Amino acid sequence: DQQVKQNSPSLSVQEGRISILNCDYTNSMFDYFLWYKKYPAEGPTFLISISSIKDKNEDGRFTVFLNKSAKHLSLHIVPSQPGDSAVYFCAARGSGAGSYQLTFGKGTKLSVIP
Amino acid sequence: IAGITQAPTSQILAAGRRMTLRCTQDMRHNAMYWYRQDLGLGLRLIHYSNTAGTTGKGEVPDGYSVSRANTDDFPLTLASAVPSQTSVYFCASSNEGSSTQYFGPGTRLTVL
Numbered sequence: 679d680q681q682v683k684q685n686s687p688s689l690s691v692q693e694g695r696i697s698i699l700n701c702d703y704t705n706s707m708f709d710y711f712l713w714y715k716k717y718p719a720e721g722p723t724f725l726i727s728i729s730s731i732k733d734k735n736e737d738g739r740f741t742v743f744l745n746k747s748a749k750h751l752s753l754h755i756v757p758s759q760p761g762d763s764a765v766y767f768c769a770a771r772g773s774g775a776g777s778y779q780l781t782f783g784k785g786t787k788l789s790v791i792p
Numbered sequence: 793i794a795g796i797t798q799a800p801t802s803q804i805l806a807a808g809r810r811m812t813l814r815c816t817q818d819m820r821h822n823a824m825y826w827y828r829q830d831l832g833l834g835l836r837l838i839h840y841s842n843t844a845g846t847t848g849k850g851e852v853p854d855g856y857s858v859s860r861a862n863t864d865d866f867p868l869t870l871a872s873a874v875p876s877q878t879s880v881y882f883c884a885s886s887n888e889g890s891s892t893q894y895f896g897p898g899t900r901l902t903v904l
Contacts, residue, residue: 684834687832710891712891712892714895719897719898720897720898721796721882721884721895721896721897721898722835722882722895723895724892724893724894727891727892767834767835771891778823778840778842778886778890778891778893779825779837779840779850780837780891780893781837782827782834782835782836783834784832784833784834785834785835
């Protein structure tokens with residue numbers, strides 16, 4: 679059973695517009711969420727995170743929103759740039775001592791069109 | 793500071809052969825992880841280690857083994873490779889108390 683779901687395998691957005699990437703989770707014990715960005719032939723790099731006690735976290739052009747009741751989070755990129763074209767992974771961490779493990783979604787490939 | 797290094801960058805391997813993927817970090821992170829990335833399946837955890845001397849199984853551990861003799865190194869061994877182990881393998885690490893994992897550049901493994 680997939681606990682972290684990214685239902686859109688791909689997304690195309692025009693440069694300058696907003697990109698919205700979505701992620702749903704099923705495990706109510708998840709208490710921390712992260713977004714990673716991955717370019718081809720490179721390892722994933724950490725982008726932004728949010729704790730379950732918050733509903734929004736912002737870092738420059740990137741904002742993550744968390745709706746706990748809906749078990750849904752989204753990553754907004756405004757304005758989108760061609761360099762944002764990459765695969766984005768949503769990840770979640772379970773609560774409890776020593777729970778460093780993350781569960782990843784399958785990823786969404788974002789293409790920003792110049 | 794290199795962060796996390798992985799070797800080799802890529803490898804083609806005959807089925808049945810033994811292979812060890814190397815991972816070294818210089819950040820003194822307590823925890824280390826091995827993932828495989830397959831098209832349409834995302835990142836799946838193979839094995840992890842919360843601290844030197846301890847290891848644990850992830851989501852897809854079968855056919856793989858790990859060891860953690862010290863803080864910096866976390867090798868992944870395929871005792872007898874099979875074609876289904878063709879994948880891109882990523883090593884990652886995180887500091888104690890932090891959920892942010894830092895990834896290496898990956899090893900692309902092809903088993904024929």
